[in-house]
Amino acid sequence: MQAMLSSILDEVRPLIGLGKVADYIPALADVPANQLGIAVYGNDGSAYRAGDADTLFSVQSISKVFSLVQAIDHGGETIWERLGHEPSGQPFNSLVQLEFERGRPRNPFINAGALVICDINQSRFAVPILSMRDFVRRLSGNPQILVNSVVADSEAQHGARNAAMAYLMKSFGNFHNDVDAVLHSYFNYCALQMSCMDLAKAFSFLANEGTSAHSGEQILTARQTKQVNSIMATSGLYDEAGNFAYRVGLPGKSGVGGGIVAVVPGQFTVCVWSPELNAAGNSLAGIKALELLSERIGWSVF
Numbered sequence: 340m341q342a343m344l345s346s347i348l349d350e351v352r353p354l355i356g357l358g359k360v361a362d363y364i365p366a367l368a369d370v371p372a373n374q375l376g377i378a379v380y381g382n383d384g385s386a387y388r389a390g391d392a393d394t395l396f397s398v399q400s401i402s403k404v405f406s407l408v409q410a411i412d413h414g415g416e417t418i419w420e421r422l423g424h425e426p427s428g429q430p431f432n433s434l435v436q437l438e439f440e441r442g443r444p445r446n447p448f449i450n451a452g453a454l455v456i457c458d459i460n461q462s463r464f465a466v467p468i469l470s471m472r473d474f475v476r477r478l479s480g481n482p483q484i485l486v487n488s489v490v491a492d493s494e495a496q497h498g499a500r501n502a503a504m505a506y507l508m509k510s511f512g513n514f515h516n517d518v519d520a521v522l523h524s525y526f527n528y529c530a531l532q533m534s535c536m537d538l539a540k541a542f543s544f545l546a547n548e549g550t551s552a553h554s555g556e557q558i559l560t561a562r563q564t565k566q567v568n569s570i571m572a573t574s575g576l577y578d579e580a581g582n583f584a585y586r587v588g589l590p591g592k593s594g595v596g597g598g599i600v601a602v603v604p605g606q607f608t609v610c611v612w613s614p615e616l617n618a619a620g621n622s623l624a625g626i627k628a629l630e631l632l633s634e635r636i637g638w639s640v641f
């Protein structure tokens with residue numbers, strides 16, 4: 340595995356320069372584009388890493404999985420009264436479908452759906468940002484994980500589109516808390532800083548029927564785990580979810596910080612990071628690395 344990860348990084352490195360680092364959040368535009376890392380965490384506790392696997396980066400939309408798991412943990416099936424679990428076929432920050440569908444987002448991994456999930460969590464936790472931080476620390480086994488407030492503030496200053504989605508949903512009665520308060524939480528969740536290894540460990544319960552492979556803690560039931568993985572497989576990469584299924588064939592979740600986490604159920608989780616994105620806002624070299632990995636291990640969920 341170790342040799343395989345190093346050779347995959349060597350093969351995808353030439354793609355650096357062909358994508359574009361996210362710049363609509365100004366603090367992300369400063370991230371050096373030539374970084375590349377990969378980490379694997381096995382259900383047997385084995386850990387493998389190559390490249391910049393321990394460098395911290397902004398998790399961005401990967402945090403949408405943590406928010407969803409918190410909401411399921413509290414509300415179970417009732418959360419689906421507020422949003423769907425269908426692919427959207429639209430960019431992650433699209434407003435068009437939301438108007439047509441009367442403020443009910445297609446799924447929890449596009450921004451509108453994540454904002455509804457954050458609204459649900461806002462009603463539950465006294466200090467939602469601290470609850471999230473502690474949850475992620477527990478999931479990853481790393482008590483040092485922090486939010487980068489420079490990134491959160493930078494996004495808040497350029498957050499008009501997310502605010503528009505939240506207000507549109509409020510106009511349809513599908514948003515219960517103060518919009519600014521929920522946006523503040525959402526931007527802070529997105530600005531969590533983690534490494535590939537932190538994220539691979541944090542997602543390990545999704546490869547292990549709901550139980551964290553490193554702590555033994557049950558996070559979700561096996562049935563809920565199947566459900567979260569299925570939404571990752573159908574919507575984790577927005578309007579590129581079909582292409583990701585076709586090329587990689589694993590449940591995955593991306594973020595505009597350039598990270599992608601993928602789950603090999605029953606075996607391991609993998610996180611790859613390369614900051615340059617393709618037109619859909621997903622890591623260009625990251626997708627290629629995962630495609631090579633799934634080919635080499637000869638395994639996919641399809």
Ligand SMILES: NC(=O)CC[C@H](N)C(=O)O
Nearest residue numbers: 399400431450529594595
């Ligand atoms: N796809 C992403 O990672 C988007 C997250 C980003 N914080 C936003 O709301 O636009």
